[in-house]
Amino acid sequence: MKLTRRGFTAGLAAGMTAPYLIGSARAQGATIKIGMCAPVTGPAAEAGKYATGGAKLAVEAINKAGGVLGKQIELIIEDDQTTNPGIVLAFSKLAAQPDIVGFLGSIRSTQVHAMAPDVMKLGKPVMFGGTDPNLTKLGNPWLFRFRPNDSYSGRVIADYGVKTLGKKKWAVLHSTDAFGTAGGKALTEALGKLESPPVLDQGYANQSQDFTPVVLAIKQSGADILGSYFTFENDLGIFARQLRQLGVNIPWVGSPSIVNVTALKLAGPALYGTYGVADYAEDSSEGSKAFGKAYRDAYKVAPDNQSSWPYDAVTVLAAAINKAGSTDPQKVREAIIATKKFPGAEGEYNFDDKGDGLHGYNIVKNDKGNIVFDKHIEFND
């Protein structure tokens, strides 16, 4: 074969560009990468295991079903050390990898606040679980929430107590910290709208050793139902025991801490028969049941909201990329916002343009130490 000049040039060009073309093909990816900041170490390390477990479960399910845009998903986890500086560092490490198309942030609002400016700069979608209502009002188009925000919990507690339990004389008890004050205010406002303003609005300081004066105030107020926002489980435990000891047995609907594992362990029978709001309740929907079964099969323990939201976040993100037909951040963002009636582990996702996916809570009941689903209350506004 005679080597012509044209043939030689073409061969040379092909030889020179081939590594780049192959490299570029590889960069566009054999896989689609999702970054996750999670507390692998620090005080929330235990919760971190649940979070990464939930996300990995979703990745496996999606990959088994054929992946995203015909490719497999790869989850890259960075330790956020359960601190604000930790998550900023973890996110910057992930953000430096250009082939990561979306991220999972934190369940802690304060950490999401800390990373928000960097999220804005990067301009790629970040899913998170923090419930501070302000997080989706920052004007940051790249933040998407996978748990109902705190403005809904007060409305759900009020709605359930007034409409379902039929009680109108409320005692509202809340911590005087930022969380408790905001929660107490939301509940009081919601009760006002239902024409049942509380007969007692009582704050308490965190780490109180004794709640006798509070219990006696509730007793004297003549309230027939109690709504509460407790920040720390040991305060909740001490209060619950003293409430029962001093003979107060009115219905009690509390913020999510009333149904968490530590509170149940500390207060024991003192919390039997109480109600709580919960974003994840296994029996609340088919999606929740399916997730519960899959999680239990994989890890031999029951899941909680630490694991349900990352599961949903990965699932919704993957579906959005498929729908967008591309990993272009703007197109993915639009596809997430357009997600409606999507059945997830936490509930049905109907994203609004602010980035909030869920707009209601489940009410669960403490049935002799077992948490059972009672009803779901959803708001459309």
Next chain:
Amino acid sequence: MDLALQLLFTGIGIGAVYALVALGFVLIFRATNVVNFAQGEFSMVAAYLMVVFAVDLGWPYWLSFLLSLAGMALLGAIFNLGVYYPLRHRTFLPVIIATIGASILLANSVLAIYGPQPQVLEGWFETPGIQLGPVYLDSQYLLIIAVTILLVAFNYWFFEHTMVGKKLQATSQDKEMASLLGISVSTMIMITFIYSAVLGGLAGILVAPVLFVSIQMGSTIALKAFAATIIGGFGDVTGAIIGGLSLGIIETFGAAYISVPYKDAFAFLVLVLFLVFRPQGIFGERVAEKA
């Protein structure tokens, strides 16, 4: 009236807890002229020891109780040798800072081993409490009050009627003079640290079934106990008891009749008033600066 009686009982109960921890403050202060800021952590460590022995290992309650107190005696001795003894010839400031350091070390060591979740320790009695007319008496608070009364009697007998007690008093009044009289000052200080650690531990074990076992349980109680010590008169055993009880009663009534969120503020308001108008406390004597 029923309300007031219930509040009085709770006030005395919680006040007795402050008093127990305050006793530990006073004893160490008398012997060394230093405030031990790790006193609250002694209570916390003892409560966790109880959780290890009685809950995790499932040993009988009384055995776990004795072992925990023995553990506290050992901790008191180590604390003296590791924190106080090397600095004994220095001014009070380095010693106080060392006790703060030790308290941080203790709290974080327990955090590293046990994690941040609070633990449950069952009470001494099967029945949680008794209803006496309009007043509910929590059995654990009844026990705490009884132990406090017993300890007051024991302290009186120990310090006034035993040779070791008198030697301890002599040491706390004037170390040089005590030493000249043949009293081993370092042994007396060792005994004081061991006794204070056991007392702090006892308070922690007694209060754990009521307040649960958590890392911060010690520091919350210790802060109030410290205020109680100042109100009672620093360095006075009776003062610590009276200070603790009055603080418990004042904050409980203040919370009930004035404001719940400001409950802690009442305790510290009383502290400020004492510091301004009677800095030597109820039982303290006015001490002139030494020449």
